Amino acid sequence: MDFKLNDDRRMLSETLDRFLRDNYTIDKRHEFAASPEGWSRKMWQDFADLGIIGALFSEEQGGFGGDGDDIMVVFEALGRALVVEPFLPTLLAGSVLAEATGEAAALHLEDVISGSKLLALAHGEPGARYTLEHVETKASEDGGTYRLTGYKSVVLGGGDANILVVSARTSGAMDEENGISLFLVDPKAAGLSFRPFGTVDGYAAAEIILDNVEGELIGKKDAAYPLVEAAYARAILAVCCEALGAMEVAKDLTVEYMKTRKQFGVIIGKFQALQHRMADVLIEIEQMRSAVINASGNLNSTRKKREWYASAAKHMAGTIGRQVAEEAIQIHGGMGMTWEYPVGHFSKRLVMVDHLFGDTDHHLARFIELGE
Amino acid sequence: MNLELSEEDKAFQSEVKEFLETKLPGRIRDKVLLGKNLTREDIVEWQGILNKKGWLAPNWPEKYGGAKWTAVQNHLFDEASWQAGAPRTIPFGLNMLAPVLIKFGSEDQKQHYLPRILDGTDWWCQGYSEPGAGSDLASLKTSAVRDGDHYVVNGQKTWTTLGHYADWIFCLVRTSSEGKPQEGISFLLIDMKTPGVTVRPIILLDGCHEVNEVFFDNVKVPVANLVGEENMGWTYAKYLLTHERTGTANVGNSTAALARLKAIARQQMSKGKPLSRDPYFAARLAKVEMELEALKTTNLRILVEADSGAAAGPESSMLKVKGTIVRLEINDLARRAIGTYALPFVSEALEEGYNEQPIGPVYANAIASEHFNHRKMAIYAGSNEIQRGILTKTKLGL
Numbered sequence: 001m002d003f004k005l006n007d008d009r010r011m012l013s014e015t016l017d018r019f020l021r022d023n024y025t026i027d028k029r030h031e032f033a034a035s036p037e038g039w040s041r042k043m044w045q046d047f048a049d050l051g052i053i054g055a056l057f058s059e060e061q062g063g064f065g066g067d068g069d070d071i072m073v074v075f076e077a078l079g080r081a082l083v084v085e086p087f088l089p090t091l092l093a094g095s096v097l098a099e100a101t102g103e104a105a106a107l108h109l110e111d112v113i114s115g116s117k118l119l120a121l122a123h124g125e126p127g128a129r130y131t132l133e134h135v136e137t138k139a140s141e142d143g144g145t146y147r148l149t150g151y152k153s154v155v156l157g158g159g160d161a162n163i164l165v166v167s168a169r170t171s172g173a174m175d176e177e178n179g180i181s182l183f184l185v186d187p188k189a190a191g192l193s194f195r196p197f198g199t200v201d202g203y204a205a206a207e208i209i210l211d212n213v214e215g216e217l218i219g220k221k222d223a224a225y226p227l228v229e230a231a232y233a234r235a236i237l238a239v240c241c242e243a244l245g246a247m248e249v250a251k252d253l254t255v256e257y258m259k260t261r262k263q264f265g266v267i268i269g270k271f272q273a274l275q276h277r278m279a280d281v282l283i284e285i286e287q288m289r290s291a292v293i294n295a296s297g298n299l300n301s302t303r304k305k306r307e308w309y310a311s312a313a314k315h316m317a318g319t320i321g322r323q324v325a326e327e328a329i330q331i332h333g334g335m336g337m338t339w340e341y342p343v344g345h346f347s348k349r350l351v352m353v354d355h356l357f358g359d360t361d362h363h364l365a366r367f368i369e370l371g372e
Numbered sequence: 373m374n375l376e377l378s379e380e381d382k383a384f385q386s387e388v389k390e391f392l393e394t395k396l397p398g399r400i401r402d403k404v405l406l407g408k409n410l411t412r413e414d415i416v417e418w419q420g421i422l423n424k425k426g427w428l429a430p431n432w433p434e435k436y437g438g439a440k441w442t443a444v445q446n447h448l449f450d451e452a453s454w455q456a457g458a459p460r461t462i463p464f465g466l467n468m469l470a471p472v473l474i475k476f477g478s479e480d481q482k483q484h485y486l487p488r489i490l491d492g493t494d495w496w497c498q499g500y501s502e503p504g505a506g507s508d509l510a511s512l513k514t515s516a517v518r519d520g521d522h523y524v525v526n527g528q529k530t531w532t533t534l535g536h537y538a539d540w541i542f543c544l545v546r547t548s549s550e551g552k553p554q555e556g557i558s559f560l561l562i563d564m565k566t567p568g569v570t571v572r573p574i575i576l577l578d579g580c581h582e583v584n585e586v587f588f589d590n591v592k593v594p595v596a597n598l599v600g601e602e603n604m605g606w607t608y609a610k611y612l613l614t615h616e617r618t619g620t621a622n623v624g625n626s627t628a629a630l631a632r633l634k635a636i637a638r639q640q641m642s643k644g645k646p647l648s649r650d651p652y653f654a655a656r657l658a659k660v661e662m663e664l665e666a667l668k669t670t671n672l673r674i675l676v677e678a679d680s681g682a683a684a685g686p687e688s689s690m691l692k693v694k695g696t697i698v699r700l701e702i703n704d705l706a707r708r709a710i711g712t713y714a715l716p717f718v719s720e721a722l723e724e725g726y727n728e729q730p731i732g733p734v735y736a737n738a739i740a741s742e743h744f745n746h747r748k749m750a751i752y753a754g755s756n757e758i759q760r761g762i763l764t765k766t767k768l769g770l
Contacts (some may be wrong), residue, residue, distance in 0.1 A: 001373060001375060001377060001378070001381070001672065001676065002373055002374045002676075003373055003672070003676055003677070004373065004671045005373065067375055068373075166665050185475060196453075213756070243722075255768050255769070255770065258768075258770060259769070259770065269768075269770035272761075275761070275764040275768070275770055276757065276760040276761075277762040278764065278768055278770070279693075279760035279764050279767075279768065280693075280760070282690070282763055282767055282768065283690045283693055283694050283763070286670050286690055287663065287666040287667065287694065288666075288668060289670075289673075289747065290666040290667070290668075290669035290673065291665070291666040291669075292374070292663070292667055292669040293669050293673075294375070294665060294666065295373060296373065297374070297375035298375070303700065309665070312662040312665060312666070315659075315662060316662060316666065364655055364658055364659070367658050367661075367662065368654045368655070368657075368658045368763070371658065371661070
């Protein structure tokens with residue numbers, strides 16, 4: 001048992017932290033989020049050059065990391081700076097693409113890791129809510145060519161991707177695990193249309209409508225569900241780490257504020273009603289860190305253990321995230337409500353993370369089901 | 373990072389399990405698992421078995437009988453012991469007084485008292501709290517006035533756990549009223565048989581006699597029984613509070629209790645289905661299980677760090693707060709799980725040798741009274757509010 005990061009990970013963490021401190025202030029973040037694309041191509045290239053994208057993939061996949069610890073280090077740092085560049089879609093789509101293409105993974109991911117191409121996974125649908133097995137989009141084969149028709153909702157990074165990985169049903173009923181397949185789709189293909197939008201907390205996403213769009217089957221036909229689930233487990237770990245980073249900053253900003261803001265002639269940090277709530281925040285964040293370590297440490301365990309710990313972490317990210325977000329705003333008072341002061345943006349992200357990859361209730365139910 | 377046990381730790385775990393399977397008397401195990409009352413003799417017997425194996429005081433220095441366990445090994449032993457139904461060892465001598473004697477006591481004191489703790493000659497209790505000094509411990513008033521070779525002690529201690537079993541009590545006493553309250557406190561060892569010492573029971577909500585009041589009326593205590601220096605007792609007391617942290621988070625205890633709760637929830641029926649499948653019950657159970665899984669890791673992270681030489685610190689306050697919240701939630705669920713059979717209370721059924729048909733399932737007998745007994749966890753050893761105060765100062769800098 002060992003709870004320390006190895007030297008490589010420590011270096012990765014320090015490098016990324018230093019880079020973000022120097023280049024990614026909250027004002028820069030607002031600037032990137034407000035730009036037409038909603039994020040910065042230049043920053044993305046800098047991240048690629050620093051090796052941050054490569055850190056998310058294994059050596060066989062053309063990267064030099066890909067373990068739970070790599071995801072932890074990278075996403076916690078990204079969360080501390082509220083980075084809006086498309087790391088989550090890259091990890092999610094990259095993981096599923098790598099698993100589906102096996103030995104050819106490195107070939108597919110080469111341009112992604114170098115920063116020249118962007119990936120997105122189009123899986124969720126309007127009727128699916130958070131269930132991964134619910135796929136209505138259909139793929140039909142005609143003379144060796146697959147054509148996809150359906151609607152994919154809230155696809156992270158969907159509007160900017162050069163390569164789309166799209167799930168579609170090749171057999172079975174709409175909520176069956178069996179019968180789901182994965183396809184590579186060219187975003188410029190005929191019959192494909194986008195409705196790109198920005199999310200309430202500053203990230204780029206899109207609705208994608210497929211009308212008889214050509215796609216190239218990757219991986220085994222009908223058997224994509226386990227790959228999708230495993231990729232989501234990695235994305236869940238990543239977003240939980242991001243939340244952990246945001247929690248730490250929200251807590252630190254709040255404690256700082258409590259030391260400077262005076263009311264009734266004293267700093268508000270002297271009020272026990274506030275002190276004890278922040279002590280609870282501190283304890284809960286440590287619990288969140290442990291939940292993340294559990295999820296990371298079980299990423300390569302059996303499916304049941306991996307998913308059980310992933311669901312525990314995601315449930316806790318939702319409940320603890322909300323608690324930290326609310327206390328941070330409440331203790332800042334009116335200042336927490338302003339756009340100008342940073343803390344509210346961390347709170348916003350923490351609240352909205354609950355809507356990614358399954359919310360607290362979804363993962364509570366799943367945790368129970370998996371534990372039976 | 374790596375959550376797997378090393379080969380060495382796995383071997384240790386097997387050794388502990390085998391030891392518990394072969395050496396823990398079934399009579400004692402059954403009492404623990406059914407929540408029955410343990411006698412002084414039961415505890416002395418089990419501690420004797422542990423001592424014979426060299427596992428009674430694993431964290432003492434080797435030359436005094438320690439076993440040189442790592443934090444992980446301590447945790448494994450704790451977890452396996454609770455799971456097997458072993459009684460907890462009584463911490464007052466083993467984990468509270470002994471580290472203070474080892475660090476601050478004289479050589480004579482170490483030579484005399486430590487072996488007697490191990491072999492069961494002396495049962496120790498703790499004399500800290502007073503009627504007017506609970507969370508504000510430093511305001512304690514029990515006085516020790518020097519008179520030649522003796523101190524003369526007057527005052528009252530309270531909440532003295534198992535004081536009615538004890539041969540000795542280690543006390544915080546006031547030896548000076550100069551300066552800050554913390555600066556006039558000394559650490560004194562008192563023989564309970566000394567004239568002027570009176571023990572009176574306090575019956576708690578569960579109807580049981582576990583804690584006591586101890587009165588001191590002109591009690592003569594040899595000056596040789598002072599630990600360390602006069603008026604330095606507060607420092608020793610603080611050292612004592614942060615020294616033993618393995619059990620603070622209650623994870624071994626909570627893990628065993630959760631496993632038992634799950635077994636009960638599978639047996640109890642609700643609307644024709646096992647209670648474990650009731651969505652409301654299952655949701656509460658799942659939430660506490662998630663908390664406990666995270667707490668196990670929080671606990672190990674903190675203990676492993678402390679093991680590697682990092683300063684013992686305020687982290688134990690986190691473990692105390694979260695550990696008690698989790699433990700009490702499990703009790704609350706256990707009480708709810710048994711439904712109306714939480715109500716019957718047959719105190720004789722909690723004693724050894726009760727042979728009558730229990731009212732309701734046998735596993736239900738002690739659950740409600742345990743619920744009320746365990747409520748103390750969030751109050752003793754510095755209430756959860758005191759712990760939050762410590763965290764505020766030390767970790768948040770407020």
